[in-house]
Amino acid sequence: xxxxxxxxxxxxxxxxxxxxxxxxxxxxxxxxxxxxxxxxxxxxxxxxxxxxxxxxxxxxxxxxxxxxxxxxxxxxxxxxxxxxxxxxxxxxxxxxxxxxxxxxxxxxxxxxxxxxxxxxxxxxxxxxxxxxxxxxxxxxxxxxxxxxxxxxxxxxxxxxxxxx
Amino acid sequence: xxxxxxxxxxxxxxxxxxxxxxxxxxxxxxxxxxxxxxxxxxxxxxxxxxxxxxxxxxxxxxxxxxxxxxxxxxxxxxxxxxxxxxxxxxxxxxxxxxxxxxxxxxxxxxxx
Numbered sequence: 001x002x003x004x005x006x007x008x009x010x011x012x013x014x015x016x017x018x019x020x021x022x023x024x025x026x027x028x029x030x031x032x033x034x035x036x037x038x039x040x041x042x043x044x045x046x047x048x049x050x051x052x053x054x055x056x057x058x059x060x061x062x063x064x065x066x067x068x069x070x071x072x073x074x075x076x077x078x079x080x081x082x083x084x085x086x087x088x089x090x091x092x093x094x095x096x097x098x099x100x101x102x103x104x105x106x107x108x109x110x111x112x113x114x115x116x117x118x119x120x121x122x123x124x125x126x127x128x129x130x131x132x133x134x135x136x137x138x139x140x141x142x143x144x145x146x147x148x149x150x151x152x153x154x155x156x157x158x159x160x161x162x163x164x
Numbered sequence: 165x166x167x168x169x170x171x172x173x174x175x176x177x178x179x180x181x182x183x184x185x186x187x188x189x190x191x192x193x194x195x196x197x198x199x200x201x202x203x204x205x206x207x208x209x210x211x212x213x214x215x216x217x218x219x220x221x222x223x224x225x226x227x228x229x230x231x232x233x234x235x236x237x238x239x240x241x242x243x244x245x246x247x248x249x250x251x252x253x254x255x256x257x258x259x260x261x262x263x264x265x266x267x268x269x270x271x272x273x274x275x276x
Contacts (some may be wrong), residue, residue, distance in 0.1 A: 079237070108198070109232040109233065109234050113229065114229070115229050116228040118228070120245065121227055121245060121246065122244045123185050126241065131169055131198070131233075154168050
């Protein structure tokens with residue numbers, strides 16, 4: 001590791017630690033930065049992902065929290081990659097998760113799936129299996145009935161293209 | 165699962181009590197072709213995939229899934245359901261060529 005990349009690594013580690021320590025406060029605070037990503041959020045990589053975010057969510061802030069996206073760090077076969085999306089948000093008649101969006105930044109169809117839910121579903125705990133073309137960030141974004149947006153992100157290393 | 169296209173199964177717990185949030189497992193047999201692959205003769209394999217799934221509990225639509233060919237072959241999906249009444253749970257999968265596939269299970273409560 002060169003001294004430069006080592007410094008970047010240390011800075012990234014410090015940012016991550018700060019974000020984790022601060023997340024409890026940040027989760028309840030009103031967003032100040034709008035759409036701008038936090039230090040640990042992936043950047044919007046292309047016009048396609050920008051268009052999906054704009055068309056589905058307008059300019060509402062997407063905050064990290066209340067969602068967990070679990071996938072393998074390394075997907076040896078991009079044809080079958082397991083996905084688990086869970087949320088601790090309520091599923092009550094007056095406040096519930098109405099949509100769960102799965103976006104794979106570098107797939108041909110980046111907006112891979114949307115799961116539209118009602119309170120009758122009782123909780124957000126969705127699993128499925130997806131195809132991935134190459135190494136990329138994956139976004140799970142949930143939309144509540146009140147219009148709030150919460151997200152989790154994970155980067156998956158793909159060794160065998162599963163999309164053709 | 166190597167059944168015919170559209171052959172589907174839904175699995176729910178054996179013992180359900182009223183009010184339980186149960187886990188529902190489902191699988192449907194479908195090639196989920198992306199349209200990006202070619203066959204051995206070099207001809208493109210057209211896109212052929214399930215694009216819509218509707219989940220109905222009794223008379224109510226309780227969930228709807230929008231899918232693309234990015235869902236893996238023979239799609240599995242697991243979700244939950246608040247079992248608050250005895251009624252059928254039905255899933256209807258629709259593909260981009262108009263194929264419609266349906267499967268149901270009946271939610272009944274265990275007798276104490």
